Amino acid sequence: MTRDTILTAARAVLDREGVPGLTVRKVAARAKLSPMAMYRHFADKSALLDALMDDGLATWGKIVSSISAEDPMAWLEELIEAYLNFALTKPHRFDAAFMLPAPSARQFPDDFAVGRSPVMAMVILRIDQAKSNGWFGNKPALDVALSLAALAQGLVSMHRANRFSSEAQFKTIYRTALRHCIESYSV
Structure with a gap:
């Protein structure tokens, strides 16, 4: 899985559930990987939030x-x-x-x-x-x-x-x- 795949999944969760529904678990599930696997591409949830803000x-x-x-x-x-x-x-x-x-x-x-x-x-x-x-x-x-x-x-x-x-x-x-x-x- 790539950073782009995770970001696409994060966008989908954000578009469906908004900021309150945005969790690492939901993004990982949408990207079809474990939450721990996401940390290879995003150091933490803050890094994911930064990427979504930039997007x-x-x-x-x-x-x-x-x-x-x-x-x-x-x-x-x-x-x-x-x-x-x-x-x-x-x-x-x-x-x-x-x-x-x-x-x-x-x-x-x-x-x-x-x-x-x-x-x-x-x-x-x-x-x-x-x-x-x-x-x-x-x-x-x-x-x-x-x-x-x-x-x-x-x-x-x-x-x-x-x-x-x-x-x-x-x-x-x-x-x-x-x-x-x-x-x-x-x-």
Whole structure:
């Protein structure tokens, strides 16, 4: 069995049962090997969580890389919609990218400032482009990007905790709040 086989099994368990159902035993059973055999490829559960986080972030990175808008503000609008779609249509992969307690998770601000996050680097680039067009004033692009990411993730977390009366209400509030956040930086 290879590392890829184990990671494929871990993705399947994650997609079926979410983060709470992700155990080494379940992944091993899905991969048709003993839990001890997994440790030849992943030192421990933390290493498996890191690999799943990286896989979720790679999925998110592919989605963001496919955004085609040329105008930086249109690109940011598409990004906001893509994030919403990712959270709603691939919830367990979204969780792997953004919610797993992975030991090697990127840390603010240093990892983002040095470009360790390819997606955040793309977002910062678009914010800097928008700044040259008169948006966002002299606000640091990393601060704007973090505000947008935190607000989006917070609203998704609230939706997951059933804090909205419906998915339609959540989507409306999500879009409105993020638009207001962008507009607030342009004052």
